[in-house]
Amino acid sequence: MSAxxxxxxVVSEAAPRxxxxxxxxxxxxAGLPPNSVDFILTDPPYGVGYRSRDGRTILNDDRLxxxxxxxxxxxxxxxxxxxxxxxxxxxxxxxxxxxxxxAGFRVVGHIVFRKRFASSTRYLRHYHENAxxxxxxxxxxxxxxxxxxxxxxxxGNRLHPTEKPVSALTPFDVLP
Ligand SMILES: C[S@@+](CC[C@H](N)C(=O)[O-])C[C@H]1O[C@@H](n2cnc3c(N)ncnc32)[C@H](O)[C@@H]1O
Numbered sequence: 001m002s003a004x005x006x007x008x009x010v011v012s013e014a015a016p017r018x019x020x021x022x023x024x025x026x027x028x029x030a031g032l033p034p035n036s037v038d039f040i041l042t043d044p045p046y047g048v049g050y051r052s053r054d055g056r057t058i059l060n061d062d063r064l065x066x067x068x069x070x071x072x073x074x075x076x077x078x079x080x081x082x083x084x085x086x087x088x089x090x091x092x093x094x095x096x097x098x099x100x101x102x103a104g105f106r107v108v109g110h111i112v113f114r115k116r117f118a119s120s121t122r123y124l125r126h127y128h129e130n131a132x133x134x135x136x137x138x139x140x141x142x143x144x145x146x147x148x149x150x151x152x153x154x155x156g157n158r159l160h161p162t163e164k165p166v167s168a169l170t171p172f173d174v175l176p
Contacts, residue, residue, distance in 0.1 A: 014036055015037050025073075034077060035079050036077060037078050038079060038176075039078075043087040044066075044088070045059065045089075046058075046087075046091075047095060048092060052157070052162075071086075071099040071102075075103040080137040081136070081176070082135075082137075083135055083139055084134040085111070086134060088131065100132070107132055107133075108134065108135045110133070111132070111133060111148050111150060113149075113151070113152040114150070115128060115154070139175075146174060150171055152165060153165040
């Protein structure tokens with residue numbers, strides 16, 4: 001029979017808490033232990049070659065080859081019975097969807113973030129962002145599920161060309 005886990009061995013098998021790690025997310029995730037993360041919220045590049053009106057661009061937004069390795073790592077890290085909320089680019093949905101399925105995620109919900117302004121205009125005026133609710137395994141259903149339409153306040157995009165307002169993300173606090 002193996003010895004009971006000591007506090008130090010428990011800590012060494014846990015993901016770091018309350019730390020910001022700056023690096024390539026696929027490399028960073030590869031160094032973290034499996035089944036150690038309670039919840040993932042990710043706002044990755046959309047794979048659309050975005051350029052803001054003032055000329056700002058987004059790293060890795062001109063390619064989608066990172067989707068499979070990134071979502072495979074996210075699935076590996078999550079504890080069984082937990083969620084990943086992932087923003088995505090609607091015009092790259094085929095690549096995102098294939099990466100989620102191949103990683104082992106189940107798609108269990110779709111979220112619309114409603115804007116009071118059109119962030120761009122092509123064939124339509126774009127008044128919303130999207131995210132999917134992905135599950136690893138079969139998480140327990142919340143007692144009071146949150147709505148799948150959430151208001152998206154405009155932050156001004158001063159720090160980043162495609163900022164997500166914190167107020168649009170805090171509703172996910174209630175997920176297990
Ligand atoms: C859609 S933006 C996220 C915006 C952010 N949620 C906010 O509210 O400001 C995608 C971000 O992913 C970052 N990124 C791209 N490739 C990455 C990688 N391999 N590892 C970590 N971050 C990456 C980009 O630099 C960009 O800031």
